[in-house]
Amino acid sequence: MRNLEKYKGIIPAFYACYDENGEISPSRVQDLTRYFVGKGVRGVYVNGSSGECIYQSVEDRKVVLENVMEAAEGKLTVIAHVACNNTKDSQVLAEHAQKLGVDAIAAIPPIYFHLPAHAIAKYWNDISEAAPDTDFVIYNIPQLAGVALTLDLFAEMRRNPRVIGVKNSSMPVQDIQTFKDAAGEDYIIFNGPDEQFISGRIIGAEGGIGGTYGAMPELFLEMDRCLKNASLARAKEIQYRVNTIISKLCSAHGNMYGVIKAVLKINENLELGGVRAPLPSLTGEDRTVVEEAARMIREAKEIYLA
Secondary structure, three states: OOOOHHHOOEEEEOOOOEOOOOOEOHHHHHHHHHHHHHHOOOEEEEOOHHHOHHHOOHHHHHHHHHHHHHHHOOOOEEEEEOOOOOHHHHHHHHHHHHHHOOOEEEEOOOOOOOOOHHHHHHHHHHHHHOOOOOEEEEEEOHHHHOOOOOHHHHHHHOOOOOEEEEEEOOOOOHHHHHHHHHHOOOOEEEEOOHHHHHHHHHHOOOEEEEOOHHHOHHHHHHHHHHHHOOOHHHHHHHHHHHHHHHHHHOOOOOOHHHHHHHHHHHHHOOOOOOOOOOOOOOOHHHHHHHHHHHHHHHHHHHHHOO
């Protein structure tokens, strides 16, 4: 019997943590991990889009995961995104993740070349073979990967007994229903787009993995609690407030993850560094956006968590 309960709930996507020289900071990785433990989230999704994975080396990603696992001390469900744009490096990361004892590995499809479905399935299955005792999550993000998970490809992947579900970040919320209807209760579907958290949960997602959760985990935890208690009006009200905050986070000259890290410095006294090139760094003019976003989060928490 699959243990899917450990995946149900709020799973923030982990941010890249850099030192003053732009290199991975083990101590800051551990600080962010302990921050999430303290907030009471279900788990973390490490080395995905929010972790700036495509701009990091295999060794960088190993260091991040090693320090997450050390600081988590078994208190978080850990899903490690291991996809690289070639099978060999992805397998190296998958094997490493299993040795560290993660709960699951995940992978987007290969990007750039538009591969046929059978080649994508082989890529995912080859990665999974490198971690034979570890659950596998398909990451569907067609707007960035350039290829969408089809029902035929999903059916093919379900022949792999390690596949437990889909992190669905496609924009049509109906895709969650489609995948859930096809797979049934033995598989878990994660909501990806943060702006659609309650929509995705209502239509079939049992959990959520999101890039803005880390800036305001309490608000997503409260939405999750409201949904469980059938307090839909309150959940919708919080979602609207969260979406306004997300719009502010995305309004700077610099990359959104740079804004989030600066917000966490203000609100949580967490120092996580900047972002890695070619992602654009924050400018002096972005300070207003950062301060406004930080204030909006504090005010929302005062309203909904009092």
